[in-house]
Structures are given as structure tokens and as C-alpha cells.
Amino acid sequence: MTDWLSPDEWRAVALSLRVSSVATLVSLPFGILTALALARGRFPGHGLLNGLVHLPLILPPVVTGYLLLLTFGRKGYVGQFLDQWFGIVFAFRWTGAALAAGIMGFPLMVRAIRLAIEAVDPKLEQAASTLGASRLWVFLTVTLPLILPGIVAGAILAFAKAMGEFGATITFVSNIPGQTQTLPSAIYAFLQVPGGETQAARLVLIAIAVAMAALLLSEWVSRSIARRIAGA
Amino acid sequence: MTDWLSPDEWRAVALSLRVSSVATLVSLPFGILTALALARGRFPGHGLLNGLVHLPLILPPVVTGYLLLLTFGRKGYVGQFLDQWFGIVFAFRWTGAALAAGIMGFPLMVRAIRLAIEAVDPKLEQAASTLGASRLWVFLTVTLPLILPGIVAGAILAFAKAMGEFGATITFVSNIPGQTQTLPSAIYAFLQVPGGETQAARLVLIAIAVAMAALLLSEWVSRSIARRIAGA
Amino acid sequence: MTLSVTLGHSFGGFTLDVAFEAPPGVTVLFGRSGCGKTTVVNAVAGLLRPQRGRIMLDDQRLLDTNARVAVPPHRRRIGYVFQDARLFPHMTVRQNLSYGRWFARRGNGPDIGHIVDLLGIGPLLTRRPGLLSGGERQRVAIGRAILSNPRLLLMDEPLAALDEGRKAEILPYLERLRDGLGLPILYVSHSVAEVARLATTVILLDGGRVRAAGPAACVLSDPQAAPLFGLREAGAILTARVTAREADGLVRLDCQAGTLWLPDAPAAPGNSVRLRVLAQDVMLALTRPEEISALNVLAGTVQEVIPGAGHDALVRLRVGDDALLARITARSAGALALAPGRPVFAVLKSVAVAPESMGA
């Protein structure tokens, strides 16, 4: 296989996988918390938070990328702060690509998880609380397992989105082979070059294969959870 | 208000609204059917359909746009067929923009609706069938009302996505002011010019305002449905 | 209309293998928790597709696994009151009630207002089911099933969540459905009182098999079946003929061993009826007691004295051609020197032979 992909392309595939996985996994806890707040919370900033979460969906990716650059770039306030205090740099690193991908996939993830949370019967949670479980434990032992299919769905959406994300990524962290050149960036680059279509097509197939594998896995996980809950 | 937006910009806003609404409404029935098939169906092509639906999420939008061009363009097979037999032309029309936006939002819509369908208790559907309702009636009178919050969620995701969609649209139907120049295209155009940021920001704010209004509306609809189901 | 059912199905650890006939009237499925009652009812409704089986409603084939016939649930026109109410949460109580109406092709079923009054759910009509109390929910479910105008009614413990007062109102209505409309009912119940009152036929299930089946009176007095009903419910059946309704309202019945007076009769004078007498309600005396409030005294002979587990004994008597059971203390059995062949008088309080113990 190695011979029909250049090292740079290999690196793009590997990087895309890494970026998408990290983006999905790291944003998952935040996604769950946000979904929880949106589904159950009754607080003043509810509408605002909801809007904020959807923002990356509404804005053209380029705008999102630009805003990220302004905020998390080297000159950005948050970027400077993180750099100085924690030594975390997003700009032009693969971490930045992951940040961009994570943010772009966030609304999808949150919505899926939120729908799942809203479908949980609060009566079961009440039952758990009468058995001595505090709110945290109720969440961990009852709510969380019951929304697992929703979490899987949210994660796979976010992962797929991350695999395809390009506009925000290239705007935020550019397109540096081996560092920030993800699969979609590479595809894009090929499409911009005379005669790059076949190479682009090859990469597209790889992207599809990877995403399909993830999709099948998630289907299988969801089904087996559902089957267990049905009791069979 | 008219004085701080040029006529072209106004047209872009109006077009975006039209494209997003049409894309959402037209794809809704297909989204519901697809979600139903994916959630309940056990047929051979299940995995394939699932993958196909997710494709626009995985592929860079430019690729999707390009594929649309190849399929639904004037010279594309489907495009020619539709043109000859039904006189439907997508290329360089706002309908094409709606098609692109609809396809890009489709995976989001389907996933939300599917999650809602999977959360419906089949026991209620059984109860309806013993009362004489055929499968279609069961779906219309029991399943559909119960998944309404999921449908609203799916529609709003698709709408938001359509408001922000740009890559596939511009590749497929390009950017013709008044015909296919949507809000994101206009924003993009401003961003390409040095010093265009403030004008872009203005349009971004409009996009945000429109999407937020839709979002709040959907929240409100979902909540009132949920409240009715809870019985209060 | 007669329902005939043959089913074979097995889940992981549980195997169902039953065959029974449910003639017109109320057929009660009775048995311990987990014995397969709901499974049978689900199969009849078409919600469960059994591995093997044949279900006929008169001459219509609802299911025949050999012939690969399975009428879908919505075409069976079978009303089902579920063990859990399963109301539609997005509809008001009124919409729930009239749901089945939309689909009932033949018109004029029961009157909705009448059912609403009967079930006492008038004040709930505009509410949604989410916040109804357990009993309210169950009542709405009963109404919904009846109003769908079915050919057969399946009721899975419909009254378990209801108070005695409400039960006392609904039971006569079910009797009327049974008798008046000729609507066959397949009824799951744990309550022997309900069984005794409603059942035309009783099917006794145990571990997925039919243990006993037949007319209610026979099954209920079957000593084999007694452990399933509980000892306190042991009893026997007397056959009697209604002879007159007297001036003070009491009804006079003649049976071979003497005359009985009941406060009410299930049939007009001239008809034969079967009376269920609980062993517990029978007192024995060696001489005919005089000046007592109990009106019903029958002469008989002891056939058998069966010592019980505690300090009690079950005495089987022969009164005329019928058998009668009496449950007394072992001490009394000794004091009265009861032994096979000894003539005794059985005293039954007339009010104890309550109307709900009479099979028609």
C-alpha cells in the first residue's frame, strides 16, 4: 500500500486520524456536560449557550477558522494566555487542527447527546435517588449508561465531521504537511492543482474508508447497547 | 436598516433564507424516511445507506460540491435526465444551492430524527395496532407526534447548516449575485479582500441573528411539545 | 364466538405449550406470576409471533404457523387492556379514548359518555396521561379498549390497581358486556374473587402449561387446583333450581338436600344454577340448629375427613348428589366425632353465598 501513497499523504492520513480522534475524545466530556446543561438546566444564559454551541454550524467554516485564529492564535488573547501559563500552543500545530475540528463537530455532538438525555425517563433517575445515589452517582450509573447510544452517535458525527473538516482548519492552522495538513486539506490542495484530481480521488476513497469503518463500529456498539437494554 | 446593507447584500440574505428554508423543508420527508429505514429497517443495504447518508459530512464540502456538479450539473447524468423529463435545472440556480445545502445538512437531520425514533417505546406502537391502526396510521398518529422534538432538532440543525454552507454550494452553483450568492458566499468574498473584515462582520452578525431566531423558535417548539407530553 | 388457541413458544429459560378453547363469556387465565399469561394474551393479540401455533376466532384463522398465516394485530379487531396501561402520552385522555374509534369500521359501539361515567374519568378528559394516578391510567386504558369496539377483549389484570369501590362498579359492567353484547373476554387475574364472579371458563396455567381448564365452577372446586387458589378459597359447587322469589325479596332455591334462600338469584324461577360455597363458610352440626340467624341448613353425610396442615381439617360431605366442603378445627372434628358415614347438618349463612360466587 505504501507505494501508492506518498509519505506526505501517509502523514496526512495519520494526522487526520489523530486529529479526529483527539478532537472527538477531548470534546466528548465537554459535549456531555453542555448537552446536560442544555437539556436539563434552567439558567439565565441558556439561550446564549445554545446559540454559542450552534455557532460553528451557522458560520461559514472560514469565519470560524478566522475567529479561532484571532482568539487562539499566537497573538490572540486566549492563545497568549494559554501559551504563557500552560505552554499550550494551538497555532499551526496539529493540536490547533484538533481544536478546529472539535469545535466544528461540537454542535453535532451536543445535539445528539442532548436528544438522548431528553429521552431518558426521569422516573428512573428518581428511583436511583431513593436508593441513595447522589445526583452525580445517578448521572454516572443511570443517565450515562442510558444515553450511551446517543453519545456514540454524537461522537461518530463529530468524528466524521472532523475527518471532513477543512475550511476552519486551513484558515486557523494553515496546511503544513506533517503538522497541520489533514486529509481534507491535502485533498483540497490536489484539487487546486492541474491534474490533481486522481490523486484527490484516491485520498477521498481513503477518507471514506476510514469514516465508514468508524461508522460501522459505532453502529455495532449502539446496537449491542440497545439489545442489552431491551433485555435480550 | 436598508441603508447599511447594499441591495446585493439584501438579496444574499433573502436568498440564504429561501435556500435554507427550502432545503430544510424539502429534505425533511426524505430525512424522516431515511431515519425510519435506518432505525427500524433490517435490510441488506442498511450499512451502505447509512454510509451514503454520512458521506457529505465526511467529504470536504468542495468534493461534495464537485460530485454534485458531476451528477446534477447540466452535463451530469441525473441533471440531464431531470432537465429533459421534468425541466428541473439545478445548475447555476438557487435550487441548486438548496440542493447542495440540503445534502450537506442531511446527515445531521437524519441522525437527530433517528435518535428520536429509537427512543420511541415500541409498546405504544403495539397498543395502537391493537386498536386497529395499520402500520402507516401507527406511524402517523403515534410515532410521528412522539418524534416531533427530534424532527424539530433535525430540521434546525439542517437549517443552521444550510445557513452556513458554502463550500459545496459555491463549487456546485458558483456565486452569482441575486441567484446563487448566499450569505456565506458574500461573507467569504469580503474575507478575501484586505480590510473586508468589518463588512464581513456585519454579514456574520446578520447570519447569526437569523440562525438564532430559528434556534429560539425551535427550542420553544420542542419545549412546548415536551411539556405537553409530560402532561402539564 | 369461540376462541381456540394452540401455542408453542420458548424464550431463553421459559417454554410455553398450551392449548385451550375459550367459549363465549369470560375466560379467565389464572396462574402464578411468570407462568405465561401475558405471553398467551400477546400471542392472541398478534403482538407476539409464536414459534408454533394456531389461533382461531370462530372460523377465522388469526394465526397458523403451519400455513404461515398471521393476521396483523390491527386487522384482528381485538381490544387489549395491557398490564401496563400504555396510554399515548401525546394525546389527551379524550383522544386516547376515541383513538380506536377512528379505526372501527362498523359503527355504534358503546357510548363514550356512558363509559366515561362508568369509569369515573369525566374530570380527566382534557388531561394528558403523564400525570394521572396509577388507577386513573388503568381506567382510561379499559375505556380505550372497550371503545375500540372489538370482537374480543383481552384484559391483563385490568383491575389490579383499583380500589374495591371502583371494582364493584366496573365488574357488573364487564358482566353486562359478557352477557349482553356477547363479547368474549380473555381475562388475566390473580384475584379469586374476580375469577369466581366473572369467569365462565377458567384456564389454570402453571409453568407455561395448562394445569386445568373448564367451566369456572368445576375448576374452582377442583381439589387439585386448590393450592393454586389458596386454601382459604377452597370450596364446592351445589346445583340448585330457582323456585320462587318471595315477598321479602329473598330467592328460594331447591337442591336435593334441602331448601336454600339467597338474597339474589342469577336466573329467573325455573332455571338451574350453580352455587359456589366456600369450605370456610360452612359450619357443621349434629342436630338441626333452631332459632338461629342462618337460614340455610342442609342435611348430609360425612364422606371424608382430611386433616389439614395446622389445627384444621377439611370435611367432605355428600348432600344429595352434590359434594360440599367444610373447613373446621381439628378439635371440633373430634368433639363431633366426625367420621365417614356420620349424618350431619351443614349450616351456611345465606349472605355468605354471595352473588359473586354464582356461576350462571
Added chain:
Amino acid sequence: MTLSVTLGHSFGGFTLDVAFEAPPGVTVLFGRSGCGKTTVVNAVAGLLRPQRGRIMLDDQRLLDTNARVAVPPHRRRIGYVFQDARLFPHMTVRQNLSYGRWFARRGNGPDIGHIVDLLGIGPLLTRRPGLLSGGERQRVAIGRAILSNPRLLLMDEPLAALDEGRKAEILPYLERLRDGLGLPILYVSHSVAEVARLATTVILLDGGRVRAAGPAACVLSDPQAAPLFGLREAGAILTARVTAREADGLVRLDCQAGTLWLPDAPAAPGNSVRLRVLAQDVMLALTRPEEISALNVLAGTVQEVIPGAGHDALVRLRVGDDALLARITARSAGALALAPGRPVFAVLKSVAVAPESMGA
């Protein structure tokens, strides 16, 4: 441990306004469907935050709306068997049962194996609740609540879905919980038999208000309350002292009007007990009947003859200091010329005074 409850709450059309004390033992909430029983229980569990109210468990304040105190449910340590079982669908039966254990801080509660045997759910342990039968689900829910080792047990119609056999196994266990562990139980039930058997205290609710409250014996024999229980359950209370356990196993009790024999006694010799006698189980005679199987005959005088709705009459007697009710036909009342002041003998079958009618 004593629970004292004062609550005021109103939903749309329904207003709850109750105050009662639940002393140690079993306090039964009794009342028609929709009268507010579940609402009260939910408030005690902390699942409903009433508009006004104060709930004390001994001297611990669980709720006080004036002081804005509301202990969250998980800190109340109150086990709750819900009207609908509410098992966790993603856990096996075993995991459901041991769920409460994880959180029970003080150790050694009831033994899980013992509870599993008692409830007959051994074969279900590895199953998931989704496909259990209705009664199986309810049994698991009972086990889960008991095993969470609570300080107070709330049971909302826990046995409604169970057969008599299973009930007969679980009831004695609940009695043991009540007596042995001193675990107070707040119990919702529609079954008078269960009430009579288990209740230490009865709270009669009607339309969101307390209609009668007090020791079980008093409430159950309150003629005011009779319509709520149903006429067949009307009865009265006799006070007696256990004097001896005799050779044949019967227990001898003395009351002012004579001697009674029971097959079992709720207390050791020397103690005073209260016996519940159903009006239906009492027969009247003008002369002391001889040679009959009924061992218990008490001398008394007629105090009042209350004509009933049908052909029956309720006769109130004075036997010693106690009152006794007898339900007989109007014809018998006439034949025996019953009128206030007339001396009569009340005949009760000893086996009819069953152990479940005795309040401790």
C-alpha cells in the same frame, strides 16, 4: 421511629391537605383511586416538593417549607417500591437488586440470598428487566428497595400484581420486617385483606384529605369508614387476653363475654390482643347452639338493628364491654324477633377469625 407528616399541595384540579402520624409498624394509606396516596408517598420520599409541609422522621426534619429545609431524596435513606416498578433497564436483575447496597453506608442489611429466595427471583438474576413479566418486575422492585437497607420503607401497591400464593409468602416477611427490624413501613393498598393483616395504623384518604386515621382496629371497625372498605368487610373489634395454648394446638383467649379458641395467637399467654371479627362471619342464635363445629359462642344483647340497602340487616351487639357486628338477612332478623335489649348468642367459627385479622 415515628414519621409525622403535614402536607399541602395542589395540582390543577386536585388539592391535597393532609396531616398524620405514622408510628412504628405498618401504616397503610387507604383510599379510592386518585385520592392522593401516591402524592403523599412521593412527598415523603422527597420526589415531590409540596407547596407547604413539614415531614419529620423522629426528630430529623426531612422537609419544612417554612424553614426552607428539604433533605434531598438520596440522603433520606427511604426505600421506595414504586407503583410502576421502575427497574433500571441497563442492569441485570442482580445489579438492580444490589444497586442500593453501593450507597448504604451502614453495613449488614438483609441478606441478598434470602430476599432472592423469598421473592422467588433466583432464576432471573442474570436477566435484564426488559422482558420480565409484570409480577416478576414488581418482585425485583420490592427486593431492590428492601436491600437498600432503608430507615423507612414506602410501598405503593407492591403486591397488586402478584398471585395469592406469592402474596402469602411475602406478607409474613413484611410482618417480620415490621416486627423484627422495627422498620416502619408506609404502605399503599387497595386490598382490605392486606390492610387487615399488616396495618398497625390506617390512614383513610378521600379526595386529598384524611377521612379517618388511627390504629388499624379502630379505623377498620369505624362504621363511617365502612363504605370505603365495602360492606362485606364491615366488622368489629374484640379485646381478649391470651390465657393458654392447649394440647391440640388451639389457643384459648378470654374476653368478657366468654371464651374463644383460635388456631394461632399473635402473642404469648398473658398478653392482651385485639381480634377483628367480620360482621359476615357472625351468626346469631337465641339459644346456645350445641353439637356444632363452631367453637366460639359469646353471649350478648342486641343494641341496634340497622336495616341494610338490600334484604340484609346489620345487628350491633354488646358482648361484655365490646361491640360486635353481625350481618344477617332481614328475614332472619324478623324470625328471631331481634330488637334492642334481646339477649342473643353470637356464633363465630374459630377458623373464620383468621390470623390475618389480628392487630397486635
Added chain:
Amino acid sequence: FAATSLKNALDTIAADYEAATGNSVTISYAGANALAKQIIGGAPADIFISAAVNWMDAVETEGLVVEGTRKDLLGNTLVLVAHGPAAPVEIGPGFDLKGLLGDGRLAMAMVDAVPAGQYGKAALQSLGVWSAVEPLVAQTETVRSALGLVASGEAPYGIVYATDAASDPRVTVVGTFPETSHPPILYPAALLTGATDPADRAFLDLLSGAAADAVFAGHGFRIVD
């Protein structure tokens, strides 16, 4: 950092350079606008080759260009292309582009945003045909997409760079716009202030060397002296 349109040529040059010197070159291709914004936003870039003068100006204004290193590296020409074989067109003032198009579309990069579009618009304006064809222009995100539209036959004609036109056999160059009709199409390159490695300067110098010129010319670029 280099504009995407340079990818093929630069890749070749970089590969030769790496082979010759052992130094490694990492090139990030994206739109000039994105790259400029990133450089202004602090991107760790050493060399910037822009596809448009204005974006290089923006970077220079921020003081990020090493003084004296900016030079116009390459030039390009603008051509009119048609789908499939087509007759050449005389491009001059007032030529009948509208008539040529019929009811078809003229594919161009975004005329207000993307350099190729801007140049094309300027050319058409100076030739006096812009107002006639303006409603028929299909603007694309990039000049490549415009080429794609023509190549696939969706649009009969398009205005693209000569470099792009050369690469696709499905299009024919039917005419070249006079250089005077639009501002000069230039690719400025410069060393950025963040560059510390002397090799950076060496590579920049190499780009204007003869070997590089040959490669660029091979890809259809015009070499600016």
C-alpha cells in the same frame, strides 16, 4: 507559505533543492488571503509567496517582511478558455463576449475577492464588455473551480490563468487578454521577519535562480525580471 496555484511548480523545485542540499523544505499551500492572515496572526512562516499584490502589501504593512527581500517573482497571463475544441476569439475592446456565451455562463473566480477574478473583471471593464456579461458570470471560490466548470462543460467559457488553462486537455485557450487590459498579474515573494535560518534566504534566492525559472516557465508562468 505559498499560494496554492504554485503547488506543482514549487513542489518540483523544493524536491530538487532537498535532494541537492539535504535541507528540508515545508510548504503550506492555501489561499493567499488565508496565508496572509495567518502570518499576521503569528504563523511560523519564513517565506511568503503571494498570488496577489494586495495581500503581500497587507503583510508588509504589519512590518513582517524583511526589508529588501520583497520581489515580484513571477507573472501570469489571463486567458479565455472554452469547453472542448473551439474557434479562437479575437479579444479586443468591445468584443462580443455576450454573443459568444449565448445563454451559457462565463466562469470566473470571485470577481471581488479572488485575484484571478479581480484581474478578469478589470480586463473586461477596460474592454468595455463587463456590464454586458456581468449577469452571466458564475463566480467560483477559486480559479481552479472556474476551470472545472469549463472543463466539465457546465459553462462554455471561462477566464483563468494561462498556467491553469495549460493543464487541462478538456479546455481550449481561445484567446489571451492583452496585458494592458488589467493590472499586472504578479506573484510577490518575500522573506519574513520570523525567518532565522540562513537557508531560508538561500531558498528564496534559489526561487529567482535560473533553474527555478525553467521549472516555473515549464508550468506556464511568466518570469518577471
